[in-house]
Amino acid sequence: MTKDILTIKGLNAGYGAVPVLFDLDLTVREGEIVSMVGSNGAGKTTLLRAISRIIPATGTMTFDGEDLLPLKPEGAFSRGLVQVPEGRQLFGHMTVEENMMMGANRRRDGGVAESFERVYALFPKMKERRRQLAGNMSGGEQQMCAMARALMANPKLLVIDEMSLGLAPVIVDDLLAILTDIRAQGLTVLLVEQDVFAAFSVADRAYVMETGRIVREGPISELANDPAVRDAYLGAEH
Amino acid sequence: MVLAQILLNGILLGGLYGLMALGMALVWGVLNIVNLSHGALIMLGGYVVYYLFTIGGIDPFVALPIAMLVMFAVGFLLQYYLLNLVVRSKMLNTLLITFGLDVVLTYLAQLTFSADFRTINPPYAGANFALFGLTVPSVRLAAFVVAIVLAAALWFLLHRMALGRAIRATAQNLVAARLYGVNPSVLYAVTFGIGTALAGAAGGLYGMIANLTPYIGASLTAKSFVIAIIGGLSNPFYVIFGGIFVGIAESLTALYIGPTYSDVISFGLLVVVLVLRPNRTLRTS
Ligand SMILES: Nc1ncnc2c1ncn2[C@@H]1O[C@H](COP(=O)(O)OP(=O)(O)OP(=O)(O)O)[C@@H](O)[C@H]1O
Numbered sequence: 131m132t133k134d135i136l137t138i139k140g141l142n143a144g145y146g147a148v149p150v151l152f153d154l155d156l157t158v159r160e161g162e163i164v165s166m167v168g169s170n171g172a173g174k175t176t177l178l179r180a181i182s183r184i185i186p187a188t189g190t191m192t193f194d195g196e197d198l199l200p201l202k203p204e205g206a207f208s209r210g211l212v213q214v215p216e217g218r219q220l221f222g223h224m225t226v227e228e229n230m231m232m233g234a235n236r237r238r239d240g241g242v243a244e245s246f247e248r249v250y251a252l253f254p255k256m257k258e259r260r261r262q263l264a265g266n267m268s269g270g271e272q273q274m275c276a277m278a279r280a281l282m283a284n285p286k287l288l289v290i291d292e293m294s295l296g297l298a299p300v301i302v303d304d305l306l307a308i309l310t311d312i313r314a315q316g317l318t319v320l321l322v323e324q325d326v327f328a329a330f331s332v333a334d335r336a337y338v339m340e341t342g343r344i345v346r347e348g349p350i351s352e353l354a355n356d357p358a359v360r361d362a363y364l365g366a367e368h
Numbered sequence: 369m370v371l372a373q374i375l376l377n378g379i380l381l382g383g384l385y386g387l388m389a390l391g392m393a394l395v396w397g398v399l400n401i402v403n404l405s406h407g408a409l410i411m412l413g414g415y416v417v418y419y420l421f422t423i424g425g426i427d428p429f430v431a432l433p434i435a436m437l438v439m440f441a442v443g444f445l446l447q448y449y450l451l452n453l454v455v456r457s458k459m460l461n462t463l464l465i466t467f468g469l470d471v472v473l474t475y476l477a478q479l480t481f482s483a484d485f486r487t488i489n490p491p492y493a494g495a496n497f498a499l500f501g502l503t504v505p506s507v508r509l510a511a512f513v514v515a516i517v518l519a520a521a522l523w524f525l526l527h528r529m530a531l532g533r534a535i536r537a538t539a540q541n542l543v544a545a546r547l548y549g550v551n552p553s554v555l556y557a558v559t560f561g562i563g564t565a566l567a568g569a570a571g572g573l574y575g576m577i578a579n580l581t582p583y584i585g586a587s588l589t590a591k592s593f594v595i596a597i598i599g600g601l602s603n604p605f606y607v608i609f610g611g612i613f614v615g616i617a618e619s620l621t622a623l624y625i626g627p628t629y630s631d632v633i634s635f636g637l638l639v640v641v642l643v644l645r646p647n648r649t650l651r652t653s
Pocket residue numbers: 145148150168169170171172173174175176177216292324
């Protein structure tokens with residue numbers, strides 16, 4: 131009954147002649163947190179680049195009922211497909227507020243002031259730091275700033291790449307709690323993570339990727355008890 | 369008194385120098401292109417104002433904004449169809465292609481405008497007034513004011529407007545800019561267009577206080593390059609200060625050492641600056 135916001139079928143993508151993703155299927159439904167896990171070099175970031183239309187791809191990709199493949203990155207962005215990239219990629223010499231304004235770059239709906247309030251309510255620290263240069267903040271603050279910037283675009287689907295990378299566990303927990311809040315407000319999230327524990331703690335469903343292919347998928351309750359997944363990704367911590 | 373007059377002349381001329389360098393610094397900082405055809409674009413802007421004045425009968429200061437629009441279009445098209453091929457590629461590629469462009473523009477200007485000297489000579493060209501015992505040439509003062517106003521406008525664009533924010537964002541992080549709705553080819557073309565429009569304004573003002581020929585480009589490129597390095601690429605007002613610095617230095621050189629050396633002095637200053645501040649950052653922010 132909930133509709134699909136992102137549907138991917140038979141996706142192939144890579145860099146020049148080097149294929150990275152093979153015949154990949156993925157669905158994200160409205161209101162879900164879906165997570166994509168997999169080890170280094172599995173192709174997670176490559177998938178997100180294909181979704182955001184940064185790299186060419188073949189197959190079918192539908193976003194909110196519209197064919198995603200012919201769109202340019204700015205087209206995907208202005209339709210509400212918004213990415214928090216790996217490594218945050220902030221505009222380091224701009225203030226937190228200016229970074230957030232870049233998130234609202236393409237909005238013409240007059241709701242930017244209201245978004246500022248809503249996002250500052252989620253990230254009170256960003257309100258305190260709004261005049262600070264983004265490049266001068268700690269890793270956790272930078273991740274918050276990157277998420278705040280993305281939320282300013284009023285996304286239909288928020289795609290996050292390696293949210294937890296390089297952050298202390300307490301900060302990761304904070305961010306996960308915020309993600310849950312954001313979802314409660316109705317936002318759909320695709321969360322790419324190497325930290326399977328973190329990902330599974332907030333997601334409804336997950337996909338497991340290995341060398342460019344989906345090898346497992348299902349609800350978290352199922353995957354967390356799947357012996358293969360436990361051995362490969364949750365083993366050390368169980 | 370002579371010294372004060374010389375300083376005043378240097379400051380007024382330096383404002384114009386700063387304006388010349390403004391577009392070069394913008395393009396360098398955002399696109400990482402050291403535009404060797406920048407002086408030729410200044411020259412072109414000078415001719416646009418010249419013809420608007422002589423054929424169109426438009427006052428040269430009124431013609432400036434028109435020339436800026438024309439030059440914006442020229443710059444936009446050059447970047448979109450030609451220079452986007454080399455943007456963010458190796459420095460040598462950008463130097464080669466803009467050097468080629470300089471040669472082509474100079475040659476076309478010679479064919480179209482002939483090699484004769486031209487001056488934009490409105491009725492008030494020689495006007496001046498006295499202030500504290502100094503002679504203030506009106507046109508040079510106006511040129512100085514225009515330079516300051518345009519630097520302020522550029523600052524406002526970059527720091528207070530959505531377009532400028534996108535320009536700075538793209539200079540700082542191309543990956544993120546693309547993910548956040550910026551189309552780099554268009555943004556680069558707009559940026560180069562703005563740089564070219566500024567060059568055009570500088571050319572129009574230059575034509576009111578010096579001779580226009582198709583060959584002025586190379587030395588103006590060199591001067592703009594030196595000023596961009598002295599002023600840095602981060603703040604339009606620093607570029608104007610850089611221009612004023614060079615303007616004063618040139619005037620003093622002409623007075624104390626001899627007028628023939630005033631062209632050499634800007635490179636002397638460049639060497640001094642590079643020695644004193646070798647790791648001066650040229651990043652835009
Ligand atoms: N720009 C690029 N050009 C060529 N190959 C690339 C490029 N980026 C990534 N690759 C290759 O594509 C494959 C998948 O990389 P990708 O970054 O998508 O993996 P990942 O799952 O995101 O890994 P990580 O968990 O380390 O972020 C790797 O083999 C990588 O070497």
